[in-house]
Amino acid sequence: MNLIDMRTSPPRHLWKTWDRRTLPATHVVVHHSATSYNTSIYEIAFYHVNNKDMPSIQYHYVVTADGQVCWMNDDELLVWHGHGSNEWGIGVCLVGDFTHEHPPEVQLRAARELVAHLEARHGRRLEVIGHKEAPRAATACPGDTWDEWKGELRMTEGGGARILLQTQSPNYPDWLVDHARRLGGCQLINPWRGAWWKFRDAGVPFVLGRYVAPNDADNALVAQGARGAEIWFRDWFWPNASRCPGITKWSGHNEKPAFNAEQARAQDAFVSRLADLYHDHGLQLVAYRVSTHHWEYGLWQYFGESLAKVDYLARNSYAYGDRFDLHDADGLMRLVKDVEAIRRYGHRVPPCILTEIGYDSDPSPGIGHRGWRTRGIDAETYTTELIHALLRLSSAVP
Known part of the structure; x- marks a missing residue:
């Protein structure tokens, strides 16, 4: 400052x-x-x-x-x-x-x-x-x-973490938009497939887009460092993200955990270059450095260049059905540990917590069907319960 x-x-x-x-x-x-x-x-x-x-x-x-x-x-x-x-x-x-x-x-x-x-x-x-x-x-x-x-x-580390919904489905019912506005934000997976402008027009303050590419392709490009970031941005991300001119905050790639110094350095170079490309195009980068991928905290020392450039860090917390892992003691302690790791290495980067709402219609295992369907309630009721839990939790997030 x-x-x-x-x-x-x-x-x-x-x-x-x-x-x-x-x-x-x-x-x-x-x-x-x-x-x-x-x-x-x-x-x-x-x-x-x-x-x-x-x-x-x-x-x-x-x-x-x-x-x-x-x-x-x-x-x-x-x-x-x-x-x-x-x-x-x-x-x-x-x-x-x-x-x-x-x-x-x-x-x-x-x-x-x-x-x-x-x-x-x-x-x-x-x-x-x-x-x-x-x-x-x-x-x-x-x-x-x-x-x-x-x-x-x-949205600063000193002011607490931002809690966002995350939805995989391009079906954006009005009640979901209302919930996102109340909570303060939403991450939209591949938003060009749906009416993403609903969230912007409704005044949702934090609309985050995410482009999901095949994991194998992501991992291969990350290993190339800065050059891989340029290819990922040019060939995968920008052709799709440019179709949503009203979304200025975007997540990065599906980050593979780094298990050694070599992998950490490559990822640092990738994310650092990706941040430059985002900023050159008037975008902000939300990196998944704080995630459920169980990062080895001892490797944080190798992420100095990228952490100095990214605009936000994200931790994904999946809230499917009866198990809201962000709401139980173990889930909250993992989150606290992640935020402490940011502070330990002196990185003042605002964190976000993304929670999968679980109403999505994707039939793949783990995407929503363990929750509200098995409980015999509808998606809107389920999401309403989740929003209330998140709002209660928000005051406890560091």
Whole structure:
């Protein structure tokens, strides 16, 4: 995170100062400047000091459109930014007008990192709300699109893991879209086979695509390292992913476990190059480094290059039928162990947990039929039960 300390920078009032808050910070309150992207921080501060007679700019932090994070006031100061949230809220302003559009990705990424930084600094999980969600707030800030991108600010290691549904079937009933919106996201396997835009149009904040190629082909290309990634992207992935222009987050290949240093180095080179190709095409890469493939944690030291580039890590947890392995003690401990491994090697990469919902119509063993069918309930009831369990669990995920 590019943090710039501007706490003593003008313009500031000649004699007015902010009081110190009497309550600990428990929330991050997000604002937009409601101006163009190229509005300078000086212009915003000048308006607050000279037109509104404030001690200084009315935010603790400002995030510019190009991803700079500017520290404007001490966190402990009672800055007037969010109506009834001033006593317990840290004010963060994203420069721009988000009435009709989302912040650019570089700005969102910087804001995510800021939330993680603040949680580490204050030693607690901070709730993230929009200005309009603060008590007594009569405003549209941070814009009409807030509900569509607010989930993006919670996807950091410091802020907890993102839990997503995963569906194999191209049949996307409306109730499934509603569940995905409530939970916050969904991974769609080979989404061009179905109406993937339903999730985008419904405002699901985290729509993740995944291209599934034959495992043998994947494994052979991974062994080739960077060159294999170029072939995989060119011949397998991009011809299909380009048919879904509204999906900007994609999983990588079906990762084969690395059992020795040579395999780990090849996979590191593959994923590193794949991340470059994704980013060159305006996409984000969700890598399956944290997975049910039982990685040998001692090999993590060989994944430094790829882990420095990927946007998210994923751990697959299959939730078929009566056995929700993410919900039992052993499953949760495996997840905790995976996240601890990320921290141990110093990789601050946001994790995702993908759970197979099990309603899919695929007749192959293990794809749904052990669950709701054998229990005599329908797919929607089954998925509703699963969503409730996941929502209860989400607060326990580190």
